Amino acid sequence: MRLLSLLRVIVMGERNASRVVPPTGFTVGLTLFSAAAMAFLAVFALALSLATGRLADRWADALARTATVRISAPPGQMQAQTDAVMAVLATTPGIADARVLDEAEQRALLAPWLGPDVPVGDLPLPQLIEITEDAQGYDPENLRLRLSAEAPGAVLDDHTRWRRPLVRAADRLRLLGVVSIALIGLTTAAMITLSANAALAANARVIRVLRLVGARDSYIARAFVRRFTGRAFQGAAAGTFLGMAGVALLPEADSAGSFLTGLGFQGAGWLWPLLIPPLAAIVAFWATRAAAFRTLRGVT
Amino acid sequence: MIDLDKVAHDYGGGALLSDITLRLEPGSFHFLTGPSGAGKTTFLKLCYAELVPTAGTVRLFGRDLREMRRDDVANTRRRIGVVHQDCQFLDHLTIAENVALPLAVSDRDPGAQADNLSELLDWVGLSAQARARPPELSGGERQRAALARAVMMDPEIVLADEPTGNVDWEMSLRLLQLLVELNRMGKSIVIATHDLNLIRAAKAQIAARVLRIKDRHLQLAGADL
Numbered sequence: 001m002r003l004l005s006l007l008r009v010i011v012m013g014e015r016n017a018s019r020v021v022p023p024t025g026f027t028v029g030l031t032l033f034s035a036a037a038m039a040f041l042a043v044f045a046l047a048l049s050l051a052t053g054r055l056a057d058r059w060a061d062a063l064a065r066t067a068t069v070r071i072s073a074p075p076g077q078m079q080a081q082t083d084a085v086m087a088v089l090a091t092t093p094g095i096a097d098a099r100v101l102d103e104a105e106q107r108a109l110l111a112p113w114l115g116p117d118v119p120v121g122d123l124p125l126p127q128l129i130e131i132t133e134d135a136q137g138y139d140p141e142n143l144r145l146r147l148s149a150e151a152p153g154a155v156l157d158d159h160t161r162w163r164r165p166l167v168r169a170a171d172r173l174r175l176l177g178v179v180s181i182a183l184i185g186l187t188t189a190a191m192i193t194l195s196a197n198a199a200l201a202a203n204a205r206v207i208r209v210l211r212l213v214g215a216r217d218s219y220i221a222r223a224f225v226r227r228f229t230g231r232a233f234q235g236a237a238a239g240t241f242l243g244m245a246g247v248a249l250l251p252e253a254d255s256a257g258s259f260l261t262g263l264g265f266q267g268a269g270w271l272w273p274l275l276i277p278p279l280a281a282i283v284a285f286w287a288t289r290a291a292a293f294r295t296l297r298g299v300t
Numbered sequence: 301m302i303d304l305d306k307v308a309h310d311y312g313g314g315a316l317l318s319d320i321t322l323r324l325e326p327g328s329f330h331f332l333t334g335p336s337g338a339g340k341t342t343f344l345k346l347c348y349a350e351l352v353p354t355a356g357t358v359r360l361f362g363r364d365l366r367e368m369r370r371d372d373v374a375n376t377r378r379r380i381g382v383v384h385q386d387c388q389f390l391d392h393l394t395i396a397e398n399v400a401l402p403l404a405v406s407d408r409d410p411g412a413q414a415d416n417l418s419e420l421l422d423w424v425g426l427s428a429q430a431r432a433r434p435p436e437l438s439g440g441e442r443q444r445a446a447l448a449r450a451v452m453m454d455p456e457i458v459l460a461d462e463p464t465g466n467v468d469w470e471m472s473l474r475l476l477q478l479l480v481e482l483n484r485m486g487k488s489i490v491i492a493t494h495d496l497n498l499i500r501a502a503k504a505q506i507a508a509r510v511l512r513i514k515d516r517h518l519q520l521a522g523a524d525l
């Protein structure tokens with residue numbers, strides 16, 4: 001029932017709003033403008049939130065993978081040191097798996113730099129061991145100490161660790177985006193409440209007369225709710241369109257490096273901002289309704 | 301239809317009305333008199349639930365006002381036509397829209413009674429002024445428009461607060477004529493007025509009871525009227 005009237009308001013806007021309440025002038029214009037501005041901001045907060053979310057997921061993925069131990073030793077000692085390292089790793093808490101890469105895998109890793117045809121076996125290449133952490137993770141300082149004692153040619157290459165604080169920052173940034181969207185919603189509700197209260201106060205006499213001739217509270221509230229909901233939807237639609245255009249026109253960031261995944265929307269992500277206008281309408285609907293019923297409580 | 305039982309009202313500065321007991325029967329015709337400030341308007345407001353009595357019980361169509369929810373009050377007001385002392389028009393609407401206002405707010409099918417509206421405007425002689433705004437009307441025209449609005453929903457009772465307040469004698473008689481007609485159609489009528497000539501003119505045509513507010517109490521006026 002209420003959902004139906006909300007839909008009707010969104011579809012038909014103010015056209016059908018009752019003539020019984022005179023035009024509410026600046027208060028409705030104010031709602032149009034603030035809904036547009038807030039929707040514009042919400043698009044960017046949403047884009048930020050989605051982009052940092054993608055970033056955090058990607059980095060977290062990379063982290064979950066591996067670290068490497070690199071062993072550089074004269075050919076005669078290589079096998080002994082490799083065995084020593086494997087023994088150390090097998091007794092290190094926090095390591096789920098350790099695996100000695102074979103020659104084919106090492107060649108595949110080097111191919112981008114050296115080309116596919118280089119006979120890797122003839123080069124004094126280090127031996128690589130891939131480590132997979134378990135959920136707790138290991139203590140890299142402790143592992144380094146033990147490795148240097150058992151295998152002097154082994155170096156722990158913990159290259160993905162530097163990303164951990166960045167993942168945390170990206171997660172925090174995503175949270176800030178979500179908080180911003182919530183604040184934008186609350187601010188919209190506050191502004192619409194103020195506008196609606198101004199309109200209700202300006203029409204105190206009209207409201208009194210309507211009650212006197214037998215209008216129910218819901219009828220009177222509806223006259224105001226229609227206006228503010230319609231305007232909030234229209235304003236938010238305009239603001240969302242401008243915000244999405246702004247995001248679409250952002251310069252491409254991917255070419256500068258995959259570090260920034262681009263602050264835009266990707267694929268189905270473009271559908272998310274389309275939720276902003278209906279949400280603005282819902283916020284306006286409830287804010288105006290609440291304001292109207294609060295005012296009506298003071299009228300017999 | 302409207303029952304007051306030991307009703308008292310007090311705006312906060314001492315009792316204005318006290319111990320008022322009255323039963324308004326269907327088809328009855330009452331005048332309510334008393335000097336300015338005696339509480340005539342207050343009495344009528346108690347009858348259409350704009351005010352809640354500070355003591356006693358008001359029953360509208362059998363239901364205790366205190367037990368009625370806000371929607372019940374709204375529905376009940378559609379059964380009571382009121383001509384307010386200051387008319388209470390909405391100036392941004394035309395006279396026709398003002399007269400039709402009770403119907404417009406009632407969620408009933410407005411098309412069904414469009415004929416009714418033009419008939420009603422015709423009855424009070426305001427067909428030509430249908431598209432005018434309330435401030436453009438003379439005092440007598442405003443009062444007739446207010447009466448038309450009061451009967452728009454075909455109420456069972458009409459309460460008129462000083463309907464002849466600032467109109468000339470001829471117009472007063474015309475308004476009285478309309479109210480007498482309504483009474484002959486079976487509606488109960490209450491007219492608050494301090495115009496004794498009007499009361500005499502009415503008594504020549506119908507059996508009207510005259511109530512007087514004196515010293516906060518309601519009394520039946522004697523044969524001197």
Ligand SMILES: Nc1ncnc2c1ncn2[C@@H]1O[C@H](COP(=O)(O)OP(=O)(O)O)[C@@H](O)[C@H]1O
Binds near residue numbers: 316339341343
């Ligand atoms: N809302 C109000 N608040 C306080 N006093 C009021 C209010 N309305 C009326 N009064 C006072 O109550 C008295 C009776 O008013 P009213 O019922 O309008 O009398 P009448 O209609 O007989 O002239 C007056 O003294 C008036 O000042």
Ligand SMILES: [Mg+2]
Binds near residue numbers: 340341462
């Ligand atoms: Mg009065």
